[in-house]
Amino acid sequence: MVTKDQIWLWLEEVSDPEIPVLTIVDLGVVRHVELHGDLCEIKITPTYSGCPAMKTIEDDIVSKLTEKGIETVKVDLVLSPAWTTDWISEKGRSKLLEYGIAPPVDEVDKSVLFAEPPKVGCPRCGSHNTRMVSLFGSTACKAQYQCNECLEPFDYFKCLK
Amino acid sequence: MSTLFNYILKIGDDSLILGHRLSEWCGHGPILEEDIAMTNIALDLVGQATTLLNYAGEMEGKGRDADALAFLRFDREYRNLLLVEQPNGDFGMTMMRQFLFDAYRLPLLERLQKSSDVSLAAIAEKSLKETKYHLKHSSEWVIRLGDGTEESHRRVQDALDTLWRYTDELFQEDDAEKELVVSGVIPPMSEIREAWNANVNRVLEEATLTIPTNNWKHSGGRKGMHSEHLGYILAELQYMQRAYPNMEW
Numbered sequence: 564m565v566t567k568d569q570i571w572l573w574l575e576e577v578s579d580p581e582i583p584v585l586t587i588v589d590l591g592v593v594r595h596v597e598l599h600g601d602l603c604e605i606k607i608t609p610t611y612s613g614c615p616a617m618k619t620i621e622d623d624i625v626s627k628l629t630e631k632g633i634e635t636v637k638v639d640l641v642l643s644p645a646w647t648t649d650w651i652s653e654k655g656r657s658k659l660l661e662y663g664i665a666p667p668v669d670e671v672d673k674s675v676l677f678a679e680p681p682k683v684g685c686p687r688c689g690s691h692n693t694r695m696v697s698l699f700g701s702t703a704c705k706a707q708y709q710c711n712e713c714l715e716p717f718d719y720f721k722c723l724k
Numbered sequence: 725m726s727t728l729f730n731y732i733l734k735i736g737d738d739s740l741i742l743g744h745r746l747s748e749w750c751g752h753g754p755i756l757e758e759d760i761a762m763t764n765i766a767l768d769l770v771g772q773a774t775t776l777l778n779y780a781g782e783m784e785g786k787g788r789d790a791d792a793l794a795f796l797r798f799d800r801e802y803r804n805l806l807l808v809e810q811p812n813g814d815f816g817m818t819m820m821r822q823f824l825f826d827a828y829r830l831p832l833l834e835r836l837q838k839s840s841d842v843s844l845a846a847i848a849e850k851s852l853k854e855t856k857y858h859l860k861h862s863s864e865w866v867i868r869l870g871d872g873t874e875e876s877h878r879r880v881q882d883a884l885d886t887l888w889r890y891t892d893e894l895f896q897e898d899d900a901e902k903e904l905v906v907s908g909v910i911p912p913m914s915e916i917r918e919a920w921n922a923n924v925n926r927v928l929e930e931a932t933l934t935i936p937t938n939n940w941k942h943s944g945g946r947k948g949m950h951s952e953h954l955g956y957i958l959a960e961l962q963y964m965q966r967a968y969p970n971m972e973w
């Protein structure tokens with residue numbers, strides 16, 4: 564007899580296509596798991612509206628659970644409540660840091676106009692003497708930063724709230 | 725419900741056409757970071773358009789999805805603002821167009837989050853988080869260029885002079901929309917105009933730019949009467965589906 568907890572464990576074997584160091588559970592995109600006999604219903608939510616990885620994530624979930632013997636897997640996309648970086652797990656945050664991506668910091672200045680960029684620690688040397696190079700980075704969820712101490716450029720997983 | 729269909733089509737088309745315009749910068753940005761920024765914003769907008777147009781198709785109930793609405797409508801059936809279809813011009817023109825749009829879109833999404841239509845509210849809640857970054861980006865560039873060198877100031881002032889005439893259309897509402905306001909589906913445009921004015925005045929002042937005194941305003945996009953530019957956009961956007969109907973890749 565397969566339990567919901569078992570399904571959650573299996574979903575932890577599905578990695579995010581864009582940041583493979585994170586699982587989709589670490590990232591917080593899996594919102595809901597439901598089991599009805601042979602049918603497993605999963606609800607996922609996109610990180611960004613245009614996230615090109617959603618289709619891949621859906622396919623990966625179906626193939627993972629099918630491989631584990633679940634007969635019918637149904638994956639639905641939900642928009643509300645909207646995904647926030649607060650849903651990235653503690654484990655996920657430390658994996659990001661190890662991987663060289665600075666995890667989201669709690670931004671003090673919440674105003675949109677004339678706000679100061681957040682103070683982000685360098686994943687290489689830990690210094691907070693860093694600067695934002697660009698608000699937009701290699702994927703929708705990242706900004707580009709550079710460390711003023713060790714000069715290393717790095718990705719910052721920007722806060723989305 | 726055709727009134728809601730029409731309204732969602734308008735804001736969905738805004739996202740689609742502006743997203744397409746920005747995607748034209750791919751590989752042509754003035755610096756690598758801006759090339760990446762503009763294409764990221766384009767991706768957000770095309771994503772928002774997909775969600776909005778899919779929902780519009782559901783409302784319509786004729787089996788059209790976002791692809792059908794994007795690829796198989798003629799220019800006269802498009803409902804986007806004239807502002808978003810204007811050519812990219814130089815980087816200053818693109819950033820000014822983006823700023824004037826973002827400053828309207830942000831307060832609109834903030835209020836749509838509380839829409840009595842729960843699906844529209846959910847889409848707005850999702851999109852708003854992205855639009856905050858867009859407005860931050862475009863407003864900072866308008867300030868940097870306006871309060872920059874003589875050359876950058878001149879160019880971005882020219883952009884403002886060119887685009888200002890398209891800004892009145894942002895706040896026009898027709899009779900059907902007035903009903904949607906009454907039923908709490910959409911906010912009154914007077915509120916959006918007020919929020920827009922406050923932010924635009926503040927940023928343009930910081931940018932040392934002058935608001936044009938010419939009060940002549942241009943509109944028509946919301947009724948399907950577009951400038952000559954939309955046809956060229958659609959020719960490119962729709963080419964594959966027109967040439968090879970029903971193809972998928």
Ligand SMILES: [Zn+2]
Binds near residue numbers: 688
């Ligand atoms: Zn460092």
